[in-house]
Amino acid sequence: MRYLPLTDTDRADMLQRIGVAAIDDLFVDIPEDVRLKDLVDLPKAAGEMSVERQMSKMAAKNVAAGSVPFFVGAGAYRHHVPATVDHLIQRSEFLTAYTPYQPEISQGTLQTLFEFQTQVAGLTGMDVANASMYDGSTATAEAVLMAHRLTRRKKAVLSGGLHPQYREVVRNLSDMAGDDLVCLAPDPAGTEAILDEIDNDTSCVVVQTPSFYGQLTDLTAIAEKAHAHKALLIAVVTEIVSLGALQPPGAMGADIVVAEGQSIGNSLNFGGPYVGLFATRQNFVRQMPGRLAGLTTDAEGRRGYVLTLSTREQHIRREKATSNICTNSGLCALAFTIHMTLLGAAGLKRLAMLNHQSAVKLADALAGVPGVEVLNESFFNEFTIRTPKPASDVIEALAEKDVLGGVPVSRLEPDDDDLANLIVVAATEINSDDDRQAYAEALTEVLA
Amino acid sequence: MRYLPLTDTDRADMLQRIGVAAIDDLFVDIPEDVRLKDLVDLPKAAGEMSVERQMSKMAAKNVAAGSVPFFVGAGAYRHHVPATVDHLIQRSEFLTAYTPYQPEISQGTLQTLFEFQTQVAGLTGMDVANASMYDGSTATAEAVLMAHRLTRRKKAVLSGGLHPQYREVVRNLSDMAGDDLVCLAPDPAGTEAILDEIDNDTSCVVVQTPSFYGQLTDLTAIAEKAHAHKALLIAVVTEIVSLGALQPPGAMGADIVVAEGQSIGNSLNFGGPYVGLFATRQNFVRQMPGRLAGLTTDAEGRRGYVLTLSTREQHIRREKATSNICTNSGLCALAFTIHMTLLGAAGLKRLAMLNHQSAVKLADALAGVPGVEVLNESFFNEFTIRTPKPASDVIEALAEKDVLGGVPVSRLEPDDDDLANLIVVAATEINSDDDRQAYAEALTEVLA
């Protein structure tokens, strides 16, 4: 087997050195009646060519986003990632390193994390950021837990503009931990009265911007009301590219910003791995979950980086840790920071404008399709349309015409009939005029 | 422009430091009437996404070998290359290094070349090998020149089993250099009387094994006759995998062995870049063209490698050099040596047997097609068939059925009507039973 360097001769020599007769003599602690003779029902080892064929066959059955006009977003976005990014993250020294617990031989990972943290703090307009979380949805749930710890309250208020699956993740953890939760009704147009839900029991208000439906809302008033009640504002961003054009949550009063960072540097990957961003105020840092890279000096006084504030973490505090998380999304964070460095402020700003313009053009094109209504007056690169037919049927019909036209809201909110005809549609810099036209034409046909 | 780090501010500062007013003040030596204002007729700079689309569009118009039953060989072969090979050759330290003229900071390149040379010498059964040539065809021409230098004769005898394009490359250089050349007629079945052509004017005899047509021949008699006349035997191998199963030319008396190394570690690449292998006897080393890595020690007595015997080369000897070649096919040689190291003797032997068996099965399958005759009794992974129709028509018709069935000899030998119905067919480990069956069925239909 190509991955196993021991030869049979080696094995025999080694058993002798150990002083046992057979390999099973090392497995004696496994009760004999449960010791396996073999793994049945599974095939034997296969060569690289054979494995590649089997995998490629499965892959070929999927419609790759790049092969069709593609407008699916709703929390994951297709952007162009420079070839340099994927090349660099595959370097052995990044790809096959462990968590940088030995900082003297992990400065590469540590410095990139330090730079990543600085970029995330800058982007979100916050004081500090951690070294990343699993993804945006779990980061949101962790933010709620963090708010509960900080406020010593247990009630979170979730906006109806929050991604439904994010809501479910928060709900699940709240339910399991016995916390309270107020979830507002789905809010495509951004008209919910969330201020009315904030009271002195409120630990935090969780608002997504742009909302799941694409709507843009100024969070300032929500932050003010929350702060007046000593509650925290958690801002959720699922399209991080938007912060190239939009006011950052930090500037609107957010106390914690969580985001899905997939859009920068990472592929769609059918939903994972992604990279959660997590930023907060300086004074909350010791309640922030996740890893942190910090600056220090070595024995010769040279600048260097280490993992720090680990006393918050489970391997020190065990049941008193800020979270049970003991990893980050290191390689995805690396992809993020490399792509972000290539973009720079100038590149990100332009990228954001191209995304917005792509969406504006698409919105205009779709608004011209008979029977279609665009629900959002302001949006970034995503918006919601209402069609005269059930959205799931429309999307299927579009797919048959090789247009992937967005996400039917009913897929995520199956129980609300009012939402049955809504589609969340995203456009990015990858979409050409041809793509947009193909969509409008296909939609016209489907609705005819 | 993403590849140009200077900003306009930098440029202005630098011009000032240099002491000129404008960039064109540095171009004053170009006569003003031929100085360009702009490159017309070519498009402007394009972003990565745009370039990727343009290139992908061109690529998509070609039928990739991996997408169809594929039996094309004739000097380039499709084998499975482990993913590790391509990963490693893309490491910055290998990919973006120059010729190792500064050995102290080039030990990576130099040691791999030293290992490569050892592998090539071992495979071919020769004493020494160089650090690679452009490809098999140019290596063949260089071998002939080397033989001329060694024998101080000017007449080369080329077997009719030599790849026609190799023959043309040798012929071109011979013509241009004013040397003599005897080219035997195309010899599909290996029946030519080459011994009769060897005389006391002969510098070298050039024989391909397996021949262009797939035929296997024992070179021993040719070597004996050549040596009896103080001529040299140059053995040419276009399918290097064959040496996993076959007697190496060195064991059959060859004085120089040249080969195309593409089969190990390298893709088809529509014909290039490939990697020429070049091996010879110890006493001929100072007349061998091309680079050589040699062992030495450093100032602390540690083992190390350098480019050596460069006094043969053009940068020292100028018009007296062994060749005008001043490069090798470094990265392709690296791919070769990595793949060869992964294979090892055991892997190469097995790979060779799988290739041979694939060809035997294919020969039997095609021999069963009405009207088809297999011309070679012994072969490695390639053989020649005769069909009742013109080969070029047959191959086109097969292509329309999505079978790439080999090379019509007439494509390379258009002037010989006897060859018009011959097809050179290759089978490798990539071909499955399904592939072979598809070929036989398609051929049956085409010939019906």
Next chain:
Amino acid sequence: IEEPVIFDVGTAEATGVDLPEPDSAVTSRLGGLERSEPLDLPGLAEPEAMRHYVRLSQKNYAIDMGLYPLGSCTMKHNPRLNEKMARLPGFADVHPLQPVSTVPGALKLIAECARWLCVSTGMEAVAMSPKAGAHGELCGMMAIKAAHAAHGEDRSIVLVPESAHGTNPATAALLGYKVVAIPARKDGTVDPAAVIERLSDDVAGIMLTNPNTCGLFERDIVEIAKAVHEAGAYFYCDGANLNAILGKARPGDLGVDCMHINLHKTFSTPHGGGGPGAGPVVLSERLSAFAPLPYVKMTADGPELIETLGDAEADGQKPFGRMTAFHGQMGMFVRAMTYMLSHGADGLRQASEDAVLNANYVRAGLQDVMSLPFGERPYMHEVLFDDSFLDDTGVSTLDFAKAMIDEGFHPMTMYFPLVVHGAMLIEPTESESKASLDLFVATLRDLVMRAKRGEVDRFKGAPWYAPRRRLDETAAARHPVLKWTPPEPQAADAAE
């Protein structure tokens, strides 16, 4: 050469991407929320960015450079075939919410990966979505909580051995459980009597690692499982060390109810400097109904994606909820699947055997000079030493580990598990050749001799030959500097 931070060298104008000019004819619809302050993030042209990250990478140690004997972390070879497969457009360029009719291959991949995990562990079902090992722990314990709730029970205690990974108590605490510790036996394993003593109808479950963090197989595990089940509780097994027994024993046969699987440890997905991982949780028949959303169901018509409560209930399931948006770490499933297909049943078993063989070979090579807290007995995939062999040398476990860096090795896991003093946990994995282990053993023996000969300074000052000398972690934690800030003059301005 010192590598500057991007903030020292980049500027907000510079960029390493070329994008078309925005269309001036398009009117923005940003609702007045345009960014008001310019973003101050540096950009670098592509050549500079390339060098920055290449040079930084060269300051890292990695598996591809040498032995990485981190006990319990399982740093094994990461095949590049896995990376290649994960980048096939049909896997990498597929959106989690594009129509299910356009992703049958992706669903098939998840289903196949799930099948391999179930079959090889002898379990009924698997929750694929957890994002990492700790997330899988959370998922497993949620399934247990959901199961108790479904039976109308509200149990408050979880039993956790002292040797457990810190995530175990942290996970239990996160769900509101009270953690009761089980002390280790003298031989490093859990005493069934100690478990039975603590079992009650208020105990929700036990969290056990097997093989445990001392590298030992819990030989009374079947008895413990039986007792746990009889008390109406569930048996959570931390699967961090599954790589020692794959193909040799199935957790399902041991009485395990749920177990997370770290795909990066057992199935070679890359550690990537700290993630991403993936933590699918295999579930016994008793718990399988509670698996979270979403999941892929194999039907005669092919794989079917169940992502809503309604569909799950129609399928007879009672999912406790959702662990994450979308479907889990697809990219890791692809890599793990590639690894599993490559090894096959025979290769997986051989890998476990080689891992155990390698660990015991290291034990045999070092047991006379280092100290084995539990004696010279067979270990599984990792071997635990304590620091008593360093008594009176003045060299600490930390010093010893840092000195290994100077010899070209990554240190082993230190000070874990907590059950012994100055723990050194060595896991070579199956990826090491005999020659590699021989060099490692010889090097460690040499270091031990040096420590015993009194070369204390060499150890205290180590590492000497790394990109950095020993770093001051205390100072970093006391005054955390977590991001770059402009140098002083500008800092003064910004502070106004």
Next chain:
Amino acid sequence: IEEPVIFDVGTAEATGVDLPEPDSAVTSRLGGLERSEPLDLPGLAEPEAMRHYVRLSQKNYAIDMGLYPLGSCTMKHNPRLNEKMARLPGFADVHPLQPVSTVPGALKLIAECARWLCVSTGMEAVAMSPKAGAHGELCGMMAIKAAHAAHGEDRSIVLVPESAHGTNPATAALLGYKVVAIPARKDGTVDPAAVIERLSDDVAGIMLTNPNTCGLFERDIVEIAKAVHEAGAYFYCDGANLNAILGKARPGDLGVDCMHINLHKTFSTPHGGGGPGAGPVVLSERLSAFAPLPYVKMTADGPELIETLGDAEADGQKPFGRMTAFHGQMGMFVRAMTYMLSHGADGLRQASEDAVLNANYVRAGLQDVMSLPFGERPYMHEVLFDDSFLDDTGVSTLDFAKAMIDEGFHPMTMYFPLVVHGAMLIEPTESESKASLDLFVATLRDLVMRAKRGEVDRFKGAPWYAPRRRLDETAAARHPVLKWTPPEPQAADAAE
């Protein structure tokens, strides 16, 4: 850590590939030529192979690590987009002899690449097939020879300036020409009078590098070309330095008849530790008919591949023959095309300007402490110093270069061109930032000061901080060891 050679660690049994068992039912048809002696090549399992090559790579310097100021070699940034495009299956997985009907995109690529090369150099045609720069030189000189032959002439002399690359005289000699040297003017350029003096009806052509190897543009080139043409000879231009003038001047306008283009120098295909390169040759109208086979012709119906003499003659061409099997360095064409599309006309021009700007910036930064043999005049893309600034220091050019290694830089080109004593030829390329050049200049200034201060030992012993100290090249050449041989005891056996 010393990296062993594979022959020390691998065995003939070990392998890093898994292949199916050969089919025992198949009878071999190898005609009795089966290998009789077992092949003795070592194999390594994949993890070991990975480490071997990763560790070896870490002993290399590379552009991706820092400035690589090798004059005349043009070590510029290699975009990874080029690598990605070259690996598209439609380019990488296409056979040179598969039916032409199945490769219209590949032919289009060659035709497009050819078009860009012709347009940007102002030439009529291009021979795409030469495999490298020196091969392109050969091709160009063959075209000249063929043209003379077509006119019934058999000229025997080629003029080559002293400053030429060694390949120029080697190429001419290979074709049987007698090489006549043209001395350089005091200012480093070619004197038209010296050329005219040597022209005769026996002169086949002149081989000139422009910009020349001193980094200077041959300002009398138009006059020289005119004289050459009037003598019935052809003007071969060595295109190694095309990267200095692309978009600023077109060789066609200068009177050039043929010029090879090193795609790796001007169009950023990777140097790969010494190749592969690619050396397409652009040809003037006077030579275009003689371009070798094969070539791609653009027709209204798309690209057409001409690969036989018959087809070429039908096309009105008189190809002199064939340079190589197949169609040339396709993989390099793809990379160069990607680079050209990325830069566009404006970017190519800007790159030349930046290359020249950077070289002159280095000149300005060093001219007061190092010595410029041709004075403080504008250079093109590279600047030539000589060693007179080291007079009386006891430090040689070689020492100085090796000391640069200790400062983290690759040395410049040394002892070339031959026209000055102790030449040091520095070419920073357009890929360097101002900050990078500032650091380089400061470092060199510091080294100069140290040399002048008499720190000779530091230089003589350099490099101190490289993977190897100075290597004994003389010993290597005196007793060449070109391959690994088994250690002594076995060697004794084998020698029997």
